[in-house]
Amino acid sequence: MQLPNLLNKPAFLQRVQWVLNPIGYMENAVQQYPDIFTAQIIGFGNQLVFVNHPQAIQEILTNDRKKFAALGEYNELLQPLVGNYSLFMLDGDRHRKRRQLVMPSFHGDRMRSYGDLIRDITKKVWHQLPKNQVFTARNVTQDISLQVILQTVFGVHEGEKSQRLKKRLALMADMFRSPYSSSFLFFPFLQKDLGAWSPWGKFIRDRQQLDELIYAEIAERRAENNPNRIDILSLLMSSKDEAGNSMTDQELRDELMTLLLAGYETTATAMAWGLYLTHQHPQVLEKLLAELDTLGDTPDPMSIFRLPYLTAVCNETLRFRPVTMLTLPRAVQEPVELLGHSLESGTILCGSMYLVHQREDIYPQAKQFKPERFLERQYSPYEFMPFGGGVRRCLGEALAVFEMKLVLATILTNYELALADKKPEVARRRGVTLAPARGVRMMITGKRTPKESRIMATVQN
Known part of the structure; x- marks a missing residue:
């Protein structure tokens, strides 16, 4: 699967930095890719596309269940709590x-x-x-x-x-x-x-x-x-x-x-x-x-x-x-273009409120x-x-x-x-x-x- 702006860093190091220093992780990534990048972090199939362009986030969140669906299974991180x-x-x-x-x-x-x-x-x-x-x-x-x-x-x-x-x-x-x-x-x-x-x-x-x-x-x-x-x-x-x-x-x-x-x-x-x-x-x-x-x-x-x-x-x-860094994740339902990138079905995205x-x-x-x-x-x-x-x-x-x-x-x-x-x-x-x-x-x-x-x-x- 072709993913937009995949960060060039070992996945394990990305996961550790995401847990220990999420702000540093996001700010370093956005310097390289200002609007959209793909992180390799724990959960979400281990690959998550971060989006911080307002119009793109609006498209993701307002096309819910059509092009982009919010799937509860991708919130498994919260299951032990809720x-x-x-x-x-x-x-x-x-x-x-x-x-x-x-x-x-x-x-x-x-x-x-x-x-x-x-x-x-x-x-x-x-x-x-x-x-x-x-x-x-x-x-x-x-x-x-x-x-x-x-x-x-x-x-x-x-x-x-x-x-x-x-x-x-x-x-x-x-x-x-x-x-x-x-x-x-x-x-x-x-x-x-x-x-x-x-x-x-x-x-x-x-x-x-x-x-x-x-x-x-x-x-x-x-x-x-x-x-x-x-x-x-x-x-x-x-x-x-x-x-x-x-x-x-x-x-x-x-x-x-x-x-x-x-x-x-x-x-x-x-x-x-x-x-x-x-x-x-x-x-x-x-x-x-x-x-x-x-x-x-x-x-x-x-x-x-x-x-x-x-x-x-x-x-x-x-x-x-x-207080909260990310929107709840969405899954691409059908091939779609976002910010000039082609996204295949099954791609997992979220909006980065912090970076916006x-x-x-x-x-x-x-x-x-x-x-x-x-x-x-x-x-x-x-x-x-x-x-x-x-x-x-x-x-x-x-x-x-x-x-x-x-x-x-x-x-x-x-x-x-x-x-x-x-x-x-x-x-x-x-x-x-x-x-x-x-x-x-x-x-x-x-x-x-x-x-x-x-x-x-x-x-x-």
């Missing part, structure tokens, strides 16, 4: 029907009902942090994001059940916190259960204990049969497909794992990057605080959500430090953090695509963006923070995502009062 019945693993009509069942749970009206919950969780978590002591921001945003997910998705609030779920989910996610531990996902020969003290054996047991909690919650919810609950689990349990069928326990479990792992880990990382980048660029922070101050002491969540500069800061954070976001022809001075670019220009869904695109676009996008804006606004409005490290924070692999290598070390230096309150206090005195 199971066989996750949206990630389904194809064709099965994927379409499942997406129709899940999508209403993330409707905009429902997001608005979560606004006060997100702010209350944020305030409570940050209130517990000591002043003038270094903490890891990503651990804190992970705690916030996990509590939001548990309450919005599971409908599980504070208590013993919540603590057990938090503990088990965090243990599973932390299994792949570094490039080296992430290698267990990319090299199947490492996936050996050699007992509870072996890495994969520990993962299997942690997953089993989390499954027991999830299935127990599903059974309890079925017995309760409360039609007034509005959490996403309850909505999924009450939804029916075109044939009138409800989701099975295993389908519910796999979809919950998808929402939990894809939702809280990625959002936590995006919020940590937001805190880091705003404090690394004082002029951005100053402008953002001035905008937040215009809303007064108790702003409505939707007023926060609609702030233009906050939106620009969040968008630039997701562009500059995308680094294109100088779309984002001049792409290596600089400049939120203003999102005020000056409207980008197409294939130029700015932190949540993927097409029929496989992330379902949790609305909740993730809403949460990111509210959490950052709540923190920045109430606290003065400082970065604790002089060395720049860099991105490195965390499972199938990118996250801050040191987790963003910060400290609280004081409490902050919005400008209007400060002016009022001065007048009264």
